[in-house]
Amino acid sequence: MKFYIATDHAGFALKSYVIDLLETRGHEVVDLGPGDDFRVDYPDFAKKCALKVVEDDGSFGILICGTGIGISVSANKVSGIRAALCHDAYTASMSRAHNDANILCFGERVVGKGVIESMIDAFCDTSFEGGRHKDRVNKIEGCQTGKID
Ligand code: RB5
Numbered sequence: 001m002k003f004y005i006a007t008d009h010a011g012f013a014l015k016s017y018v019i020d021l022l023e024t025r026g027h028e029v030v031d032l033g034p035g036d037d038f039r040v041d042y043p044d045f046a047k048k049c050a051l052k053v054v055e056d057d058g059s060f061g062i063l064i065c066g067t068g069i070g071i072s073v074s075a076n077k078v079s080g081i082r083a084a085l086c087h088d089a090y091t092a093s094m095s096r097a098h099n100d101a102n103i104l105c106f107g108e109r110v111v112g113k114g115v116i117e118s119m120i121d122a123f124c125d126t127s128f129e130g131g132r133h134k135d136r137v138n139k140i141e142g143c144q145t146g147k148i149d
Contacts, residue, residue, distance in 0.1 A: 011064030
């Protein structure tokens, strides 16, 4: 799998750990920054990653901030992005199986390295189930129109 990864300053300390984890498992990883832990704004890095995932068909993203909230909310503003804020292997697996998530988000201040490893494995090892879930996922983009179907 190909992953784009980005963080803010509050997720920066985990970035190299996650890159190593992914590369050890044979995945391709593109680091979109930041290059240090100076204070930055999470929407800037969420947008950078989300746009790459949308333009590079079949790729995935990983976004990390302090809680995972700001960076996931921001990424989900980009059309075509389904960024899932996960807390454990179950939510990471379900984000793929039912929501066809294309970006995995989590918070450096929330989850430890063992949980992160299990989330990444669950995310990578689970495929979208399609079927009735596909109909629901198709409706996600419709939420942006503001119209009730
Ligand atoms: C930065 O202090 C923090 O607000 C940010 O990383 C994130 O947790 C926001 O949702």
